[in-house]
Amino acid sequence: MSADTTRWSAQVEVLLRSGIADPQGATIERALPALGFAGVDGVRTGKSFRFDLTAADEASALAQATEVADRLLANPVIEESTVVVVPATGA
Amino acid sequence: MATRVGVVLFPGTNCEHDAIEAVERLGAEAELVWHGATTASGYDALILPGGFAHGDYLRPGAIARFSPVMGAVAEFAASGGPVVGICNGFQVLTEAGLLPGALQKNRGLRFLCTTVLLRVETGATALTEGVDVGTEVAIPINHFEGNYTCDADTLARLRDEERVVLRYVDNPNGSVDDIAGVCNEGRNVVGLMPHPERACDPLLGSEDGIVLLAALLRSASSAVGV
Numbered sequence: 098m099s100a101d102t103t104r105w106s107a108q109v110e111v112l113l114r115s116g117i118a119d120p121q122g123a124t125i126e127r128a129l130p131a132l133g134f135a136g137v138d139g140v141r142t143g144k145s146f147r148f149d150l151t152a153a154d155e156a157s158a159l160a161q162a163t164e165v166a167d168r169l170l171a172n173p174v175i176e177e178s179t180v181v182v183v184p185a186t187g188a
Numbered sequence: 189m190a191t192r193v194g195v196v197l198f199p200g201t202n203c204e205h206d207a208i209e210a211v212e213r214l215g216a217e218a219e220l221v222w223h224g225a226t227t228a229s230g231y232d233a234l235i236l237p238g239g240f241a242h243g244d245y246l247r248p249g250a251i252a253r254f255s256p257v258m259g260a261v262a263e264f265a266a267s268g269g270p271v272v273g274i275c276n277g278f279q280v281l282t283e284a285g286l287l288p289g290a291l292q293k294n295r296g297l298r299f300l301c302t303t304v305l306l307r308v309e310t311g312a313t314a315l316t317e318g319v320d321v322g323t324e325v326a327i328p329i330n331h332f333e334g335n336y337t338c339d340a341d342t343l344a345r346l347r348d349e350e351r352v353v354l355r356y357v358d359n360p361n362g363s364v365d366d367i368a369g370v371c372n373e374g375r376n377v378v379g380l381m382p383h384p385e386r387a388c389d390p391l392l393g394s395e396d397g398i399v400l401l402a403a404l405l406r407s408a409s410s411a412v413g414v
Contacts, residue, residue, distance in 0.1 A: 117337060118362070120297050133365075172247055172283065174290040175337060 104185035105150055107162035111171045111178045112143035146170055148187050158182040191408045193232035193385065194221040196261065196277070198241035198252045203385060207237045209346030210385035210397065216405050221257060228260040233270040233314070233408035236261070236277025238330070238383060248276055248291065248333050249283035258284050270314035270407045271377045275331055278369070278379030287372055287379045291331075295362025299332045303393060305357040306368050306382060310350045313371040315378040315400050317407040325396035327382035329360060334381040336363035336370070346370055353378055376411070398407065 113119045119141050126140040149166070152158035161180050166178040193211045195204050197220045208218040221228060223241075228234055241252035252258070258280075265271045265286055273281040281287040294300055308316050308323040338346070343364060346352050353368035361381075369380030384397030 118295065120293060120295060124297065127366070169250065170246070172250070172290050174288075174339070175292055176281070 102151055103153065103158075105152055105158035105162075105182045106185045107146075107148050107158070107165070108181045108183075109146040109148075109149060109162065109166045109170050109178055110143060111146070111166070111176050112141055113175055114177050115172070117175050143176075144170075155182060191216040191232045191405050192230065193218040193405075193408070194222065194228055194234045195219070196221045196234060196236045196257055198223045198239070198255060198280075200240040200243055201237055201276070202239035203237040203383065204239075206383075206385045207235050207274070209228050210388040211235070211405065213388060214398065214402055214405055216408075221260075223252070223257045223353075225257045226260055228257070228264045228269075231269070231384055232411065233272070233404055234261060234264055235404075236271070236273040236280055238275030238386070239275060241276055241280060244276075244333075247279075247283065249279035249281075253284040253313040254279045262286060265372070265374070267376045268374065268376055268411055269376075270404060272315050272404055273377075273379040274383055274385065275295070275329075275334075275381055278381055279333065281377065281379045286377050287370055288342045289336055289370065291333045292335045292337055293333070294360075299326075300334065300360055300406075301330045302360070303328045303387075304360055304368075304382065306354045307357055308399075309352045309355055310371075312350075313353050313375045313378050314407045315369070315371075315380070315404050316353055317403045317410075319399060319403050323399065324357065325384075325399050325412055326367070326387065326394040327384055327397055328386045328392075329379055329382045331361070332388075334361045334363070336367045336381070338364065349373070351375070354380055354382070376407070387397050
């Protein structure tokens, strides 16, 4: 069973889908010129999640974390997620 | 026999007593249905009222959709029972997949608390049965995430199938196609951001909510086999 007890750290980033208005991002972008950043555009806001999970291998960990992202963390109607898993530190 | 309305209560719901008061004034019997309930039998209609279920954590409705009661709501809806989600209740129904689309933050990023004019777009849904198309009603809104959105295919289908139930006369929040409320394919599940239960007494500035809630009670009494 030792193979099943490997711990993984998942990082999930949730952003609004392209084409969905992001008023927070747009507001931030409009504020940047006042700070002297003239050439910054494409600002988008989102959420970031971190959690640890147990899985036999990286593919299985990624599949689990992706399901968590798809079923709960992101609303697929308006959001999309990117999922990364790495071996948990100190595991 | 009086029409029996179940009003679903999640932790953080805050419009449940307004909803009960409003439908009781119209002659119905109403009671609270706890979010842990696993059945909704014995009711002729269900209301998911407004508020901040589970603190709106993650997204409005995102946690509430996993409540035990949502299985009962889905069964009730599948059997043809009238279900209306108001404001946060609308958000819960979209998250649960019982209604299409999603509610995102208002255009302009402002919390809106005002009375708006709505136009009834179909008289054949659980919330508008028998109401003339084109009827305008003044109903309060009270939301931050009320900006209805869906993909182009969904929008086309909603239009083709006349499933846009209510439109804002003057769009306050950026909702696509001025949509204030939609229904499911069966037309028995309706979600809307405005609060008809808060417009049922002259003291509250409008009685127009009665037009919609009376229609709900009519469809509740005509829904058979629930």
